[in-house]
Amino acid sequence: MQEEILEGMAFIGEEFTPQNVEIVIENGRISEITERKTTSTQWIVPAFFNAHTHIGDTVGMDTKIDRPLAELVAPPNGLKHRLLRETPARRLVSAMQDTIAFMKATGTLGFADFREGGTSGVDLLNQAADPSVGMVIFGRDGGEFSARGFGLSSAKGTKEEEETVRLAKAAGKLFAVHAGEAGVKDIDVAFSLEPDLIIHATHFTGAHIREAADCDIPIVICPRSNWLLGATADSRRPPVREMLDAGCRVFLGTDNAMFVAPDMFAEAAFLQTIYKIDSGNILRMMTDGFSLLGRRNRIEAGGPADLLLLDGGYPGRWTQDPRTSLLNRVGSRGITRVISGWNTNSL
Incomplete structure (x- = not known):
């Protein structure tokens, strides 16, 4: 079994609610999300x-x-x-x-x-x-x-x-x-x-x-x-x-x-x-x-680990609205890693 643990502020669920969490990934899927304090400046976003x-x-x-x-x-x-x-x-x-x-x-x-x-x-x-x-x-x-x-x-x-x-x-x-x-x-x-x-x-x-x-x-x-x-x-x-x-x-x-x-x-x-x-x-x-x-891509337990990791350090210190800052200040230049749980291409 392949397992990885991510920490940071993730945009969770249907409302993309920003929360400081630990995310456990097992075999390409999110197996567990736990709210926790973190010093990480990483932002975690669904692809x-x-x-x-x-x-x-x-x-x-x-x-x-x-x-x-x-x-x-x-x-x-x-x-x-x-x-x-x-x-x-x-x-x-x-x-x-x-x-x-x-x-x-x-x-x-x-x-x-x-x-x-x-x-x-x-x-x-x-x-x-x-x-x-x-x-x-x-x-x-x-x-x-x-x-x-x-x-x-x-x-x-x-x-x-x-x-x-x-x-x-x-x-x-x-x-x-x-x-x-x-x-x-x-x-x-x-x-x-x-x-x-x-x-x-x-x-x-x-x-x-x-x-x-x-x-x-x-x-x-x-x-x-x-x-x-x-x-x-x-x-x-x-x-x-x-x-x-x-x-x-x-x-x-x-x-x-x-x-x-x-x-x-x-x-x-x-x-x-x-x-x-x-x-x-x-x-x-x-x-x-x-x-x-035929897929749904949200950060939620049981969902696919199709994720973007971004450097949220600068906006994270000052933002009043992380979702808006994600789109207007971080953008694609902030991406540090792309994680794909999707390994089967489809027509």
């Missing part, structure tokens, strides 16, 4: 799940944003798709490996990726995988059948699209769709396809929010990408506060690695600054995406 990425796009990192969103990213001939087609497979795998390593180093131990390129595109991401980082791959163009699910760029309402969704669901696959990123015209048709996950929802109305809540469809928001790519310049878009108040499950993602670094701490700090969302809700958004893997 994050990045609920929406396009990490193949790393090959076009920091491409100039000099054209409309559709010309940059829309299939089949947006700039990113041309870059992906032109990039050799070995280079794509290397780029995705680097980005997975970056995500892990900045606190992410699970992610959901929209993978272009059909079956071969899914295979390339599997080649890039780190077994300590959980993956949910949403394929397309046939790749959905060798992945965890089908990822639709935007719903158009065609018969072919409806049939593709039907076949994916019949094969037991999840279905995720971008909706409401640049406007409202694709939202109703997206709901008609009964998705398991909606990406962006930047321009959701109150009626759309109620439908997502009533149908228990999780929403992934990607605020930095929305602002950078011109989908919004308004702290009411996406309507995050209204989503939370309606009882929606809201996950956090970083979107396109071409334009946005997949650092969940940076995404959280932006969300808190622009949208004024409280730290507890943001921490839930940063971790609840693990449900896509």
Whole structure:
């Protein structure tokens, strides 16, 4: 049996309550948590799940944003798709490996990726995988059948699209769709396809929010990408506060690695600054995406030991609100170690 004991201030349970504790880890799981006085300046945080990425796009990192969103990213001939087609497979795998390593180093131990390129595109991401980082791959163009699910760029309402969704669901696959990123015209048709996950929802109305809540469809928001790519310049878009108040499950993602670094701490700090969302809700958004893997990531007895250890010395001496200081002052630069109890990679 492998055992390790950690000491420090841990962010415990559903409310991420900061407590000075001793944590016993046995065989990749938390076996015991004991409240105790400690002189340790270590902070212990549940690892994050990045609920929406396009990490193949790393090959076009920091491409100039000099054209409309559709010309940059829309299939089949947006700039990113041309870059992906032109990039050799070995280079794509290397780029995705680097980005997975970056995500892990900045606190992410699970992610959901929209993978272009059909079956071969899914295979390339599997080649890039780190077994300590959980993956949910949403394929397309046939790749959905060798992945965890089908990822639709935007719903158009065609018969072919409806049939593709039907076949994916019949094969037991999840279905995720971008909706409401640049406007409202694709939202109703997206709901008609009964998705398991909606990406962006930047321009959701109150009626759309109620439908997502009533149908228990999780929403992934990607605020930095929305602002950078011109989908919004308004702290009411996406309507995050209204989503939370309606009882929606809201996950956090970083979107396109071409334009946005997949650092969940940076995404959280932006969300808190622009949208004024409280730290507890943001921490839930940063971790609840693990449900896509059938997992729950909280610091609690019996839970997985998917943890971040951080240097909390400076804020720990002065903070009045450790959860806010974690997101806005410590950040990914404070990480001293990433512990993964997750050793089985998943499509």
